[in-house]
Every structure is written in C-alpha cells, then in structure tokens.
Amino acid sequence: MAHNNHFFFQGISPEGTPMPDVLRRELEASFSSVETLRREFIVTASAMFGPGFLWLVKAGPGDYRLLPTYLAGSPYPGAHWRAQSTDMNTVGKDGTARSFFRNQVHGAHKRSGDLPPGGIELEPLLCLNTWEHAWLLDWGVGAGGQGGKLAFAESWWNLIDWEKVAQKSGVLRPEFMSA
Template structure:
C-alpha cells in the first residue's frame, strides 16, 4: 500500500483546541490544562507554513498529529470540563489521577487524567531519530540485562505483551525499589486508562461482594481494617508504620521509566489491522510451503518499529534519578 501524501489541516472537525482559545467555548470554565510541550520531537514546517511533527520511519505527520495533538486535546478538554469549579481545577493530571483513583464517584476524572498522563509519558520517551538499544547508556544496559537476561528478551517481552493485549492500554517498563539488583526492572500492562503507580492500584468498594456486609456497619469497618492490615503486611510493610493513603494495599513500589501505547489511535492510522493491503510497513513471518502467508498484525509491526525509536537517555534518567535529571516529566 502506498503511503499517501498528507497535509496537516488547519483544524480538525473532531478536535477542539486545548490551548487558550478554549475560553471562547460556550461552556463557562477556564482552561487550566493546556497542551504540554514536546521538546524531544521538534516541529517542522510544511506547505503553507503549517507546523507539524513526525518521526520518519515510525509515525507519519498525520499519524503523529492524530495520536498526539488531536487525542491529547480531546482528553484535556474533557478533563478541564470535569475539574471546573473543583479542587482539581489547577492541578496537573498526575496529581488528579492519584487523588481520584480510589473514589468511584470520581471515575471520570481519573480516566481522563490518567489517560492524559499516560499518553504524554509515551511521547516523551520517543526519539525523533532511529536509535540502537545496544548503544544505550552502560548503567541502564547492565541493569536491564540483569533483570531480563538480554535486551532482546526485554524487546520480545514488551512487543509480545503489547500484541497479546485484547484491548487498548499501555505496556510499561518499571523499576522497583532496587534497580541495581537482579530483577530490579519489570514489565507490566495496564488496560484502558489504568495507571502503573501503586497509589492508583486500589479502587474503594462500597460493598463487600463476598459477605454483603457493607462499609457503614461496624462489621464492615472491622473487615476493611483487617483487610488493610493483612495487605500491608503481605506487601512486606509493617502495618503500624505503613502510610495507607499513599500506597495501594498489596502494592509493590514501582516507578515507570518507559511506556508503549497500544491504543488504536496510536497505531491504526499508520499500520492498519495487518495484512498486505492494510499495513503500511509490511512484515511477513515465513510459512511452510503451500500454506497461506502468516502476516504480523499492524499492532505488532508498530510495536517492533517503536523499539527502534526509544530515547534511552530519557529512560536512564528516570531509572536512575540521582545520576541526571530527565529531559521532561509527564504531567
């Protein structure tokens, strides 16, 4: 399939700017959430002076604009609407997602805030030029090899995890409390707007589905206290000194350092569902003679291409924060 010549439109029919022009919207709220900068991917100037971003070999101008400008604008616009007139009005998405994760009544705020943060995190980890994992900083390379055996094993784990996810979400490389130790890094997946941060892992329930005792009875409160105590001790923490409001029961201390976005808006425009007629970058898996050709899905081709455009210096700065400061942090 030939790659079409694309122009970045002046305005999309399905995007509302999250920039100061939002003040002209009929809804009466101020726009505290604005599009964060992406200094790692410089803008280019196209025909008629249009500004756009792209990553040659990975995301075309229209694919990049769809996954970043249009989608991030949509998410922030809705987050502004939900936070207007509340205590979250002037807070960043990261703060909002942690403060709303355990409150079912704030589920919409959490979803938009977490999605805005995750999408930003993904784009901050990209390089505008092709990179080589083997040439990543030595400290990071040695730590990842201790955790996964080889860089190739890490690549296959992240790609296969993304490909096997039956639904949109994110695949994360996270460091544990001891990044220099064997097993100091792990790969985990979150679905939809799920968050990798321990503080957002637990959602409060109004009802115990097993006993039906509820939270407003003494029996229910006692059961909840016992559950929290058992969970904190099970996580290796002393229940007496455990800060329950900052850490999920049973959670493990993790910090994300790299993110792969598996939502369709990130890969479908560029790579299609798969097959010779829909995938822009065709990649075939050899098959036995006489059998139909087994093609990679568009999502797998996208995930494998992503590995070649990871900014490993940014990953190292997040993995070892005492060594250097990251270029930017997701809001």
C-alpha cells in the same frame, strides 16, 4: 489517560538514542539480555487484547519488570485506592457522615506510605501505547502479516529515547566538573 499518553511521547525521539551502558547492565540483570527485553516488550504489547499501555517499571534497585495496564489504567499504586470504609448512603440520620468527614483519621493524608491491596511500589520508566488510535491508521490491522500492532511495536522500539529512560531510572549520575 492524558498522563499515560504524555509519558508515551516523552519516551520516544525522532531518531532514538543509544542505551547507556549502566542501564544496559541493569536491564540485562533483570531480563538476561536487551534482546530478550525487546522481544518480551513487543510480544506482550502485540498480545494485549484491547487498548492499554505496556510499561517498563523499576520495582527496586536493579529490579525491572514489564507491567501491562488496560484502558486508562495506571502503574502508580496510589491511583488504585477505590475502597471507602463507610457507605455514606447507609449511615443513618444521626449525622455520621459529618463526623466521618471531620475525623482526621480518614482521608488521603492518612494513607501515606500505605499501599492499596495488591499494590507495589514502583517507578514507571517507559511505556508503549497499545490503543488502536495510536497505530491503526498508519499500520493497519496486520492482515497477511503486514503492519498492525506488532509492526508498530517493532518500529517504536527503534525510537526509544534511552537517555530519558536512564534518567528516570536514576542510574545516571551527574558528571562533576574538574577545575
């Protein structure tokens, strides 16, 4: 959760920044327009039932998607390995546990390149925090159509640091200095 909060704050700035043209073109190819992306981001975030984060992720060259994670969920596929192939409570008295841990076939190093079931390689670029503590005190519950998570998400959109999003996406190339 600490990483998700840090990522959330990295993606905003006091003034917001303009979106680089190269990033705009790539996002428009995935979402048809930046306005569609904005609307989908805001509506999806406000519709999330319970706390979590909504992520803009890059799943491949020019392939951008929105990914909701609930509670302290992670967009990183490596964070989702939960299965252990041997139940250490039922292996018996023969020392199977010791041999299991000594065996170099098992362990996190074995899984390099593998994805957990349902996992997909992607790169998180931007996230919106939908936990109540992020918006409730300042924006209220949204009674009578005033404030609430929807208003928070709309305001957040105007503070996005698009330069940082573009850097994380890899679409910005360093400028070469001329002699």
